[in-house]
Amino acid sequence: MAEIRLENLRHSYLANPGADEDYALKRLSLTWQDGGAYALLGPSGCGKTTLLNLISGLLTPTEGKILFNGRDVSHASPEERNIAQVFQFPVIYDTMTVYDNLAFPLRNRQVPEAEIKSRVTEIAEMLELTSTLSNRASGLSADGKQKISLGRGLVRADVNVIMFDEPLTVIDPHLKWKLRSKLKELHQRTRRTMIYVTHDQTEALTFADQVVVMNLGEVVQSGTPVELFEKPQHTFVGHFIGSPGMNVLPCEVNGGKAQFAGRTIAVDNGAAATGKGRTEIGVRPEFVSISRGGLPAEVTRVSDAGRFRIVETRCGGHMVKLLVKEGDTVPEGQTHLVFDPAHTQIYEDGWIAGAKP
Amino acid sequence: MNKTVNNRAWWLVLPVFAMVAFNALIPLITVVNYSVQETFGNNEFFWSGTTWFKQLLHDDQFIDSLQRQIIFTATVLVIQIPLGLVIALCMPRSGPWVSVCLVLMSLPLLVPWNVVGSMWNIMALPDIGLLGKGLNALGIPFNYTRQPVSAWFTVILMDVWHWTSLVVLLCYAGLVSIPDAYYQAARVDGAGPWAVFRYIQLPKLKHVLTIAILLRFMDSFMIYTEVIVLTGGGPGSTTKFLSIDLVQKALGGFDLGPAAAMSIVYFLIILLLSWLFYTLMMRSEAK
Amino acid sequence: MKKRYLVPIVYIIFLMLPIYWLLNMSFKTTNEILGGFTAFPREFTLDSYRTILTDPTWYMAYVHSLIYVCINTVLSVSVALPAAYAFSRYRFLGDKHLFFWLLSNRMAPPAVFVLPFVQLYSSVGLFDTHLAVALAHTLFNIPLAVWILEGFMSGVPKELDETAYVDGYSFPAFFIKIFLPTISAGIGVAAFFCFMFSWVEMLLAKNLTSVAAKPIVAAMTKTASASGYELGLLAAAGVLTLIPGAIVIYFVRNYIAKGFALGRV
Numbered sequence: 001m002a003e004i005r006l007e008n009l010r011h012s013y014l015a016n017p018g019a020d021e022d023y024a025l026k027r028l029s030l031t032w033q034d035g036g037a038y039a040l041l042g043p044s045g046c047g048k049t050t051l052l053n054l055i056s057g058l059l060t061p062t063e064g065k066i067l068f069n070g071r072d073v074s075h076a077s078p079e080e081r082n083i084a085q086v087f088q089f090p091v092i093y094d095t096m097t098v099y100d101n102l103a104f105p106l107r108n109r110q111v112p113e114a115e116i117k118s119r120v121t122e123i124a125e126m127l128e129l130t131s132t133l134s135n136r137a138s139g140l141s142a143d144g145k146q147k148i149s150l151g152r153g154l155v156r157a158d159v160n161v162i163m164f165d166e167p168l169t170v171i172d173p174h175l176k177w178k179l180r181s182k183l184k185e186l187h188q189r190t191r192r193t194m195i196y197v198t199h200d201q202t203e204a205l206t207f208a209d210q211v212v213v214m215n216l217g218e219v220v221q222s223g224t225p226v227e228l229f230e231k232p233q234h235t236f237v238g239h240f241i242g243s244p245g246m247n248v249l250p251c252e253v254n255g256g257k258a259q260f261a262g263r264t265i266a267v268d269n270g271a272a273a274t275g276k277g278r279t280e281i282g283v284r285p286e287f288v289s290i291s292r293g294g295l296p297a298e299v300t301r302v303s304d305a306g307r308f309r310i311v312e313t314r315c316g317g318h319m320v321k322l323l324v325k326e327g328d329t330v331p332e333g334q335t336h337l338v339f340d341p342a343h344t345q346i347y348e349d350g351w352i353a354g355a356k357p
Numbered sequence: 358m359n360k361t362v363n364n365r366a367w368w369l370v371l372p373v374f375a376m377v378a379f380n381a382l383i384p385l386i387t388v389v390n391y392s393v394q395e396t397f398g399n400n401e402f403f404w405s406g407t408t409w410f411k412q413l414l415h416d417d418q419f420i421d422s423l424q425r426q427i428i429f430t431a432t433v434l435v436i437q438i439p440l441g442l443v444i445a446l447c448m449p450r451s452g453p454w455v456s457v458c459l460v461l462m463s464l465p466l467l468v469p470w471n472v473v474g475s476m477w478n479i480m481a482l483p484d485i486g487l488l489g490k491g492l493n494a495l496g497i498p499f500n501y502t503r504q505p506v507s508a509w510f511t512v513i514l515m516d517v518w519h520w521t522s523l524v525v526l527l528c529y530a531g532l533v534s535i536p537d538a539y540y541q542a543a544r545v546d547g548a549g550p551w552a553v554f555r556y557i558q559l560p561k562l563k564h565v566l567t568i569a570i571l572l573r574f575m576d577s578f579m580i581y582t583e584v585i586v587l588t589g590g591g592p593g594s595t596t597k598f599l600s601i602d603l604v605q606k607a608l609g610g611f612d613l614g615p616a617a618a619m620s621i622v623y624f625l626i627i628l629l630l631s632w633l634f635y636t637l638m639m640r641s642e643a644k
Numbered sequence: 645m646k647k648r649y650l651v652p653i654v655y656i657i658f659l660m661l662p663i664y665w666l667l668n669m670s671f672k673t674t675n676e677i678l679g680g681f682t683a684f685p686r687e688f689t690l691d692s693y694r695t696i697l698t699d700p701t702w703y704m705a706y707v708h709s710l711i712y713v714c715i716n717t718v719l720s721v722s723v724a725l726p727a728a729y730a731f732s733r734y735r736f737l738g739d740k741h742l743f744f745w746l747l748s749n750r751m752a753p754p755a756v757f758v759l760p761f762v763q764l765y766s767s768v769g770l771f772d773t774h775l776a777v778a779l780a781h782t783l784f785n786i787p788l789a790v791w792i793l794e795g796f797m798s799g800v801p802k803e804l805d806e807t808a809y810v811d812g813y814s815f816p817a818f819f820i821k822i823f824l825p826t827i828s829a830g831i832g833v834a835a836f837f838c839f840m841f842s843w844v845e846m847l848l849a850k851n852l853t854s855v856a857a858k859p860i861v862a863a864m865t866k867t868a869s870a871s872g873y874e875l876g877l878l879a880a881a882g883v884l885t886l887i888p889g890a891i892v893i894y895f896v897r898n899y900i901a902k903g904f905a906l907g908r909v
Contacts, residue, residue, distance in 0.1 A: 058541050079547040091542035093556045104556070108547040152546060360735045369730035370742065372723040373786055380783040381749050384760030447651035459900045460893055461656050464663070467889025471846045471861045472882040476662045479669055479879060487665045490681045518662060521655075526900060579753040582846040586865070600755035600847075607759040608851070620756040627751045 002069040002160040002193065004032040004055065009064035011050055017062065024050045026217045028064075032161070032195065037187045039208030040197045043240070047217040048197045052163050055195070057081045068160050084153025084162045088169045090145035094138040098129055101137045102151045109156075123155045126186065143175045150183075154190065161193040168203065183207060201241050213237050229284070230343060235350050238282050244310060247288065247320050248347070251281045258346055261295055261316025266341035272354020273346040280347045285310065287340035288322035294336035302330055313337065391617035409618035419619060421594070422602040429598060430577045433516050437573055438566070440517070441524025445532055446558070448525075459529070462522040470519075474586025477515040481507075481587075488514075501588060505595035508588050512596055515583060520576070524569045531565035532558065567638045571631060578627055599623055663886070669879035677875050692880035705863035706884065708774065709843070712859065713888075715778035717838040720785040721793075721831060728793035729819070733802065746787040754847045757783065762851055776852045777859065781845060785838040792837060796830025829899050836896045843888060860885060 011025040020026060025047045032038055040048045053059040055066060057078040066074045073081050084105075093101050102120045111119075124130045127147045132140065137148055146167055153162045164183075168176045184207055187194050196207050204211050205225040212222045213236070221233040232238035238246030252259040253275035258267050265281060273279070297315035304310075308323045309330060315337055322337065324330050346353040395405040413419055449455055468476070483489040483500045488511070492499040501507040535557065543553045581600035584590065590597035590605075603623060607616035669677065670692050671685040696702040730736070731743060761780050762771070770776040804826065808818040824831065850862040864881050893900070 053541075056541075056545060058544065078541075078544045083545065085541065085545045087538040087542060089536065089538055091536075091538050093560070095556065095560045104548070104552075105546040108549070108552060149542070152542075360733060362736070363734040364736045366730035366734035366736040366739075369726035370736075373727040373746070373790060374742065376719075376723060376779075376782055377746060377749060377786055380779065381752070383764055384757050387760040387763060388756065444652055444655050447648040449649065456897050458652055458656065460897050461659065462652075463893050463900055464886070464890065465659055467840055467844065467886070467893060468882075469844045469846060469861050469885050471864055472885050475864065475878055475882050476666050479875060480662045480665050485677060485681050487661060487683075518659065522659070525655075575751050579755065581753075581755055582861075600753055603753075603755045604758060604847070607755075613759075616759065624752055624756050627753065628748060631751055 003034045004161060004193065005067040005070075006030045006055075007065040007067065009051075009054065009066065010062050011054055011059065012062045023062075024217055025054070028219055030212065030219065030222065032193060035191045035193055037184075037207060037209050038193075038195045039204035039211045040195060040214060041199070041201060041204040041211055041240075042214035043199055046214045048214050049165055050217075051214070052085070052165055052195065052197050055161070056083050056085050056163055058085075082156070082158060082160050084156065084159045086146070086149045086153055086162070086164045086167045088166045090142060090149050090170070092137045092140075092145050092148050094136075096137055097134055098124075098137050098140070098148060099133045101148050102129075102155050105152050105156055119155050119157065123151045126154070126189070127151050127182070142170050143172070143179055146171060146179065150186075154186065154192075159192065161195060164194070164196045164198075166198050167196075168198075168200075180207060201243075205241075213240065215240075231345070231352070232282065233352050235280065235282055235347050238284070242284060242286075244285055244321050246282045246284045248280050248282050249316070249318050249320065251279055251346070253279045253346060253348075253353075263295060265339060265344065267344045267346050268342055269345050269353050274348065274353070277349040281339075281344055282347050282352075283339045283344040285321040285323045287343040288320060289338050289340070290322070290324075290331055290335055291338040292336055294338035297335055297337045299331055299333060299335060388617045388620050391613045392621055395614055405614065409614045410622070412615060413618050413622060416615070418594075418602060422597050422599050425595075425597065426578060426599045429513070429516075429580070430574060432513055433520075433577045434570065434573055436513070436517055437521045437524050438570060441521050441569065442528050442562070442566070444521070444525045445528035446554070448529055450533060459526065462525055465519050465522055468519075470582035471586045473515065473519050474583040477511060477518070477583075478587050481511045503592055505592060508592055508596050512584055512587060515587060516577065516580070519583065520573060523572065527565040527569045528562055531562040535561045563638075567635070571634060574634070575627060575631060578630075666879050666882050669875055670883045672876055674874075674876055692876040693884075695877060696880055696884065701858075702863060702881065705858055705860040708853070708857050709849075709859040709861065710888070712774040712777040712781070712849070712857065713839055713842040715774060716781045716785060716842040717835050719778060720782050720789045720838045721835050724786055724789035724793055724834065725824070725831070726819075728790045728797055729823070731790065731794045732797035733805070743790075746790055750784050750787045750791075752783065754784075754845065758847060758851050761848060765852055771852065772854045772856045774857045777849050777857065778842070780848045780852055781838075781842040785841055788837055788841065789834045792834045793827070793830055796827050796833070800826055832896050833899050836892055839892055840889065843885075 007029055009025065009028045010023055012023045014022050017023055028051070040051065042048050050059065054061050057073070057076055057080070061074055064074070065072055068081065078085075093104060096104065099120060102123060103116045106116045106119060120133075121130070124133055127150065129144070129147060129151065132144065137145065140148070150162075150164075150167070153159065168179060171179055180203060183194075183196075187207075196204065198204050205228075209224065210222065211225060211228055213220050213228065213234075215234075215236045221228060221237045223231075223233075228237055228241050232241070232246060235246070235248045238248060249260055251265070253270075253273045256270040256273055258265045258270065258273070258279075258281050260281060267273075267281060295315050297313040297320060299311060299313050300319075301312040302309055303312075306326075308325050311322050311324055311330060313320050313322065313335070320337060392409055393404065393406060395408070448458055465473070477488075480486045481489045481499075481501050483493055489499055489501070498504070499507045499510075501511045539557050539561075540553065543557055548556070579600055580598055581604065584596055584598060585601055585604075588596045590601045603616060603619055606612050606619060668684060671688050671690070672682070673687050673689050673691065676682060676685065676687055731739065757780075765771050765776040765780070770779070800823075804822070805818065808822050813822065846861040846865075849859045850865065853859060853862060860881065864878060864885075
């Protein structure tokens with residue numbers, strides 16, 4: 001087990017990277033605490049798999065350092081790093097039984113056969129694979145195979161970190177949540193450091209204590225699910241997390257005050273705003289409400305999303321969405337909107353004002 | 358893939374069926390016909406039952422060439438399959454050199470078979486061939502027109518030259534189709550190169566290896582042109598394989614009956630062994 | 645460079661040696677060949693090539709070969725296409741048996757078929773024509789083409805067909821306008837194999853022809869037994885037979901590996 005620290009990490013798949021665009025992973029520094037459950041969230045192609053492969057040692061970083069418990073492992077092989085990884089598509093050794101599959105990583109490390117037996121039995125029990133131990137692994141269903149991949153990671157008592165690269169992609173929907181809660185349960189039982197890569201916000205937010213959101217090869221925010229929701233550090237996080245995403249509206253900033261649609265909007269971080277660059281205000285639909293004396297707006301569409309309704313309005317030439325609880329009256333035609341000041345932020349060039357790294 | 362039941366699909370298969378039936382069934386009927394009759398010329402035929410088949414079983418020439426054929430095919434398989442596998446494993450997996458390698462390696466497969474024979478004929482000439490002269494210069498007596506050992510050596514070397522690439526290409530195609538995740542998982546699991554080969558590559562190559570062994574078995578069992586050009590079956594009849602024997606009987610000697618009987622037995626041997634091999638492979642896969 | 649690359653390099657050198665020796669011989673004069681061992685031509689000459697390219701019995705033999713090879717390729721691939729489609733998409737009465745029977749013809753030794761073929765094609769009046777050789781070679785090329793194409797076609801999702809039918813295409817229109825372009829790589833590979841196996845075959849080609857359609861493989865055998873005197877000529881003729889192969893392989897270079905695995909990896 002280990003604390004993992006990434007220092008000024010950069011990676012490019014090109015031989016001689018020049019410009020910033022050549023880097024699949026732009027400069028990055030992060031620390032993962034020992035025993036934490038982390039999620040790495042971002043759209044396809046944002047560099048999350050690259051980052052994962054750098055940590056596991058399948059790739060060597062172009063620049064920067066990776067430290068496990070303070071020891072530099074940037075150039076160590078995956079075997080030396082003592083990590084486990086579960087891939088998107090289940091990897092199993094077809095010709096072996098389930099037992100031999102689980103024992104494989106231990107046998108490669110010359111663990112005595114008696115110890116292998118006790119470890120494998122224990123892990124199989126945990127994963128509910130005991131009854132299939134003597135079967136050929138190739139006969140199992142996709143989720144069974146993925147459990148084996150996972151089991152091969154758990155079977156070693158001393159792994160520094162277990163990484164999951166979108167492990168539920170090929171699993172049937174009704175088994176997804178089952179396997180996901182199994183993972184959560186396993187984390188609580190074993191207290192291993194786990195890093196879970198996904199582009200699915202539900203998977204990330206339910207699994208992890210700490211979520212790292214990536215976009216275009218950069219980390220845009222790292223925080224708890226609540227922080228990501230209430231105070232997105234970047235408009236991208238606002239869009240990407242939450243359903244529907246955050247309203248982002250262009251505004252003018254004068255002396256710490258935001259001007260939108262000819263009115264001054266009360267915001268949380270006005271004092272920090274400089275007014276330079278592209279300025280926007282961001283507010284989640286959850287924090288927009290109907291109130292007299294607010295911004296004039298026109299309701300254009302209402303859609304039902306179960307426990308609440310999503311109301312689309314036009315306000316100051318832009319679309320603003322808000323949520324109305326089931327049972328509350330939905331306005332029609334002209335109405336007025338108010339933004340909750342505690343949850344309304346000014347963003348400058350995409351980043352939250354005052355927090356630009 | 359789920360296939361729909363549709364008997365009208367026969368219309369699509371009909372042209373193939375008609376052409377192959379014309380080419381395969383009529384000659385086969387002819388051959389079967391000859392194999393149970395006797396002729397003294399003038400297109401007069403007499404029923405002879407299983408005479409030719411019985412005679413074939415006691416025909417030393419046939420039994421000798423069958424034995425030679427089996428030894429040749431076995432040797433060729435034992436050399437080419439492992440060699441092709443090793444070469445494929447050592448090849449680069451990506452980059453500009455892959456195409457170069459593949460094109461150069463496929464070249465022998467596109468050489469007309471009689472040219473393969475001529476090529477090795479020229480190559481092995483004891484006085485002016487690179488191989489023949491080279492071996493003699495090293496103090497190894499080599500003359501493929503006189504010494505059976507030299508002849509066999511040349512014939513086998515020629516076949517290795519001609520066909521190993523087929524095994525390489527098949528294995529290579531199998532290797533590149535293994536997803537990277539398997540190799541990555543193996544590295545993470547701490548598997549060494551041998552374990553990677555034994556538990557990932559070999560199982561994934563089973564399918565292409567089956568095809569390779571089948572093709573090499575069939576084709577080496579039918580070898581004719583290369584050998585007839587290179588050694589003509591000699592010296593003596595030490596490199597006279599089944600096809601050479603059969604062509605001599607059928608075209609040279611006008612022994613229609615015995616040749617027909619031999620044709621049938623020959624074809625059946627290939628069919629039987631291919632079927633046997635195929636079923637055994639499939640059965641072990643099903644387990 | 646990695647050490648393991650030595651293995652393919654050594655192998656390729658081994659493959660090139662006989663080809664080099666053939667080239668070497670083809671540029672030598674008869675005197676030099678008879679004079680003894682030389683590792684490269686001392687008196688470089690193109691005489692052998694000149695003989696072949698000016699003597700009609702030689703160069704027409706190449707033309708004859710190319711004619712029947714092309715007829716065979718077109719014929720084999722075009723009848724194999726619908727059949728392969730049927731095998732890849734439908735189940736029908738006797739489909740498995742038919743498929744195995746087709747493949748079993750690939751296992752038939754040409755030696756078994758020489759005599760009956762000569763009789764068959766003589767009786768239908770095709771002996772010594774290009775068509776006879778082309779048809780005879782379909783015996784093993786059609787099964788091969790069906791097999792390769794079926795492999796490639798099975799890789800195309802059935803949804804493609806269904807979408808086209810929903811969009812109002814008739815079967816022939818769909819097959820020609822949509823399906824064939826989709827599997828063009830497979831068609832290329834199948835054509836390549838038909839070309840190759842027809843081009844390299846000698847036993848049937850030689851025995852089904854005498855004068856009018858005499859192929860290069862047969863023309864070469866008249867000098868094949870020569871042990872020195874016409875060796876230069878034989879070598880040059882051999883070198884020229886490598887060219888069509890090298891050309892077609894260039895076209896399918898990106899599909900070679902998959903092609904040799906018969907579209908089934």
